[in-house]
Amino acid sequence: MTVTIYDVAREAGVSMATVSRVVNNNPNVKPQTRKKVFEAIERLGYRPNAVARGLASKKTTTVGVVIPDISNAIFAEVARGIEDIANMYHYNIILCNADKRKDKEIRVINTLLEKQVDGLLFMGGAVTDEHIQAFNTSNVPIVLCATTDEKGTIPSVDIDHELAAYDAAKRLLSEGHRRIAMISGTLQDPANGFARYQGYKRALEEAGLSVDEELVRIGNYKYEAGMEAAHHFIGLSERPTAIFAANDEMAIGAIHAIQDAGLKVPEDISVISVDNIRMASMVRPQLTTVAQPMYDIGAVAMRLLTKLMKKESVENAKVVLPHELIIRQSVASV
Known part of the structure; x- marks a missing residue:
C-alpha cells in the first residue's frame, strides 16, 4: 500500500x-x-507526492524542453547546459524530441503545457506562426534556445548566425579562395539555414563576387547530405577550391567524400563550417569551424527562464552570445 x-x-x-x-x-x-x-x-x-504538492503550490518545479533532433550531438551539449542550471535551481527537466517535424513540435509543446510545466524551453528550429499561436496559449514563461522568432518578441538566447557564417566565408576569402561552394541548410530555417546563407552571400558580395547557384546545395544537416553535396561539387567541370558547410556534420561528410574521390583536404579542396561539435577535432584533417558556445547557450537560456518563472527583473530578454573561429587543418591558401 x-x-x-x-x-x-x-x-x-x-x-x-x-x-x-x-x-x-x-x-x-x-x-x-x-x-x-x-x-x-x-x-x-x-x-x-509531487502532484499533490504542485496542486497546493500551483508549481511543479518542472521545465519542459523541446529538442529538434536528439541524435544531433550539438543539441546534447545545449541540453547539458540546461540541465546543470536547472539542477542548481532545483528544477526537473522533461526533455522531448520532435524529430525536426513542425507538427510534432506543436504537439509536444501542447503536451508539455498540459503537464503544467512551470516554464518551457524551445530549442532550435524555425519558429512559425503555428508555434507562436501555441506559445500564446501558455500562461508560463517561454524562452527560445539556439533560435529566435522573426519579430524578436519571445525571450531568446542564441548567436548571430549570419555573422558566424560571414566570418567563416571571410576566412576562406582571406586565404585566396574565390570559387567557394556552400552546403546550406534549408532556407526555411531562419538561423542555421537562411541566416548562414546570408552571411556567406554577404562575404562574397563584399569581395566583389556573386553567388553561383551551381555552387550552392541544400542539405538537411546530416553527414550523408554533406557527402552528396561534395560529390556534386567534385563532378563540376570547374570544381570549387573551398566548401563552406552550414554545420560540422555536413562538413565531415564533405571531407570524406573528397577523400573517397582520391582528393586531399585542404590541398585540393578546403573545408570550413559552423558549430564545433566534438567530432570536428576527431576527423582528419581536423576541421576549421566557427564555434558556438552550445553549453553556454543552454545554461544562459535556463537561467533566463528561472528569472522569468520567479518574476525577477530581466534587463535583456534577447541574448546574443559571441562565437569564435577555431583554426585547425582543413583550410589552406590557394
Missing part, C-alpha cells in the same frame, strides 16, 4: 504539519524532530 504523510507522522510521533515542514525544508523545525521524521521516512519508504 502507498505510504502517506499520515503514516510518517504516526511513525515519528509528530503532526502531519511537522512532516510537511521537514519535507519542504522549512527551517522552523528542531534538529532532533527533523532527525526523527527522516528516520521514519526511511523506514517506511515514503516518497512525497
